[in-house]
Amino acid sequence: MIDSHAHIYASEFDQDRDEVVSRALAQGIEQILLPNIDLDSIAPMLATEAAYPQVCRSMMGLHPCYVDSNITQTLAEIEAWFDRHNFIAVGEIGIDLYWDKTYRTEQQMAFVTQLNWAKQRDLPVVIHTRDSIEETLTLLRQEQDGQLRGVFHCFGGSVAEAQAINELGFHLGLGGVSTFKNGGMDQVIPHLDMNYVILETDCPYLAPVPHRGKRNEPAYTQLVAQRVAELRETDVADIDRITTHNAKTLFKL
Template sequence: MIDTHAHLYDVHFQEDMPFHIKEIQEAGVTEVWLPNCDLESWTDLKKLSTAYPDFVHPMIGLHPTYVKENYLAELAALKSELEQTKVVAIGEIGLDYYWDTTFAAEQMDALQQQCHWALEKGLWVDIHCRKAYTDLIKTFKLPEFKELRGIIHCFSGDAREAKVLTDLGFLLGIGGVITYKNTTLFQDIKDIPLSHIVLETDAPYLSPVPFRGKPNSPKNIPLIAQKLADLFEIPLTELVQQTNQNANKLKATSGY
C-alpha cells in the first residue's frame, strides 16, 4: 500500500525513526510521500528523504496556513531548493479559509505561483483545501491550468465538487475521516470511479478509528483501505491494487 500524504518528518516520529519505519513497512506500506509545509519543515523532510530514498518521496511547497507577510521570501527560497532537488510533486499547497482569511489573497497568489512551478517542471500538485472549494475550482478551470494534475489531499468537499475536480483530472486523497461515525464523506465520493481515489493518512493527524485522538501513522493505512473496500463492497485486494495503480500512474507523470 502507498501512503500518498504523511508528515513522517514530524517531531512525533523523529526520536525513533528506524522503529517507526520498521512498523510502517511491516504493516504492508511500501511508500510514503512527504508533503512539505514551509522552509523550516523542508530541512527535516529533505534529511528524511535522503536517509530513506527508496521508501519516502519528497514534495516541496508552501502550505496555505503558512502563507504570511513573508510568503514571497519563503517562495523564493523554496523555488531555489526546487531547482537543485528531485521531488515527486509540488505540495502541499492550496487554500485554507477555515480559521482565518486575513491572507486569502496571498494564499491565492502563492497557490498560482506554485501551480506554475509544477507545470514548468512537469510535476503534479498536492492540494490542501478547507472551506475554499469554490475558489479552488474557479482557479483550476482557468485555461492556464488546463494541464495541471494532482491529488486533492484529505478531500472534504461535497459530491458536486468531487465530480468537478475528478472531471478536471484530479485524484481524491482519502484518509482516516472515512472511518468516522458521523462523516458524510462516503456519500460525497460514492459515485466517483475508483480510478480517481488514492489512500493517505496525513500522519500524525486524523487517525482512523479505533485510534482517533491518538497520533496517526502510515502503519494505519490498512484500516483506511479496509473501510473503503467495505463501503465500496469490493475485496480489499482490488481496492489496494487500484489505489496503488492510481498513485503509481500519477508518480510516473513526474518522472520520479
Template sequence: MIETHAHIYDEVFNDDREAMLERAFQAGIQQIWMPNCDHTTIDGMMALAEQYPNVCLPMMGLHPTYVKEDFQQELYIVEEWLNKAQASPSAQKFVAIGEIGMDLYWDKTFVEQQKEAFLVQCGLALKHNLWIDIHSRNAFWEVVELIEQVANPQLKGIFHCFTGTLEEAQKAIELGFKLGVGGVATFKNGGLDKVLPYIDLKHIVLETDCPYLAPVPYRGKRNEVAYIPLIAQRVADLMQVSVETIAQQTTENALNLR
C-alpha cells in the same frame, strides 16, 4: 500500498520515528510521499528522503496556513530547491509540488496572498512537469476557481484529505484530479459514505495525513502510516470490493501521477 501524504518528519515522531516507519513497512507500505510546509520543514524531510531513498519521497511547496507577509521569500526558497533538483542528476528529485492550496478555516488574514502563492506554485508545477498536492480546507470552490483560471489541462494532482460532497468529488475528477482518502472515511459522520460508493475507484488514492486525523479506532490519538490498511478496509467496505482490489488500484492510481 502507497501512502500519498504523511508528515513523518514532524517532531511528534522524534522519539520513535524509525520504529514508526518499520511498522509502516511491515504493514505493506512501499512508498511514503512527504508534503512540505515551509522552509522550516525542509531539512527534516530531505534527511528522511536521503535515509530512505526511493521509499520516502519529498514534495516541495508552501502550505497555505504558512502563507504570511513573507510568502514571496518562502516561494523563492521553493523555487531554488526545484531548480537545484532539475539542474543536477544526483540531486534529490521531488514527487510533486505540495502541499499547496487555500485554508479558510483557521485564518482569513492572508486570503489574497494564499491565492497568489497557489497560482505561482501551479506555474512551478507546469514548469517542472510535476503534479500538485492540494490542501483546500473550507476553500474547495475557491481552489477550483483558481485551477480554472490557470486553464491548463496538464495541471493534475490530488485533492488531499478529501472530505467533500459528491458534487465536489465529481468536480475534482472532472478537472483531472484524484481524491486523497484518509482517516475521515472511518468516522461515523465523516460523510464519505455518501460519496465513495458513487465514484470510480480509479479516482482514489490513500493517505493518512499523519500525525493528524487518525482513523477509528485510534481517532483522537497520534496518527501514523501503518494505519493505511484500516483506511483501505473502510474504503473497500464502502465501495463493496476486496481490500486487495483497493490496495492494487490505489497504488496504480498513485503511480500514474508520477
C-alpha cells in the same frame, strides 16, 4: 500500498521513526510520500527521505497556513529548491480559510504561482483545501490548460465536489476522515470514480478509527483501505491494487 501524504519528518516521530517505518512496511505500505509545508520543514523532510531512500519520496511547496506578508521572499526560497533536489510533486499547496482569512489574497497568489511551477516542471500538485473548495476550484479552472494534474488531499467533500475535481483531471486523497462515523464519507465513497482515488494518512493528524484522536502513522493506511473496501463492497486487495496503480501513475513512481 502507498501512503501518498505523510508528515513522518515531524517532531512527533523523532523518538520512534524507525519503528513507524517498520510498522508501515509490515502492513504492506511500500512507499511514503512526504509533502513539505514551510521553510522550516525542508531540512527534516530531506533528512527523513535520505534515511529511508527506498521508502520515502519528498515534495516541495508552501502550505497555505504558512503564507504571510513575506510571501514573495518565501516563495523565492521554496522555488530555489527545485534546482537543488529531485522532488516528485509541488506540495502541499492550496487555500485554507478555516483559521484565518487575513492573507486570503496572498494565499491565492501563492497557489497560482505554485500551480505554474508545476506546469513548468511537469509535476503533479498536492492541494490542501479547508473552507475553500469553491475558491480553489475556480482558480484551478482558470489555470487548467491540460497540463495540471494532482490530488485534493484529505478529501471529505460531496459527490458533486468529487465530480468537479475529477472533471479537472484531479485525484482525491482518502484518509482517516473516511472512517469517521460523523464524517459523511459513507454516503460519498460508494459513488467515487476509483480511477481517481489514492490513499493517505496525513499523519500525525486525523488518525482513522479505532485510533481517532491519537497520533496517526503510515501503517494505518491499511485501515483506510479496509474502510473503502467495506463501503464499496469489494475486497482490500482490489482497493490496494487500484489506488497503488493510481498513485504510481500520478507521481511517476
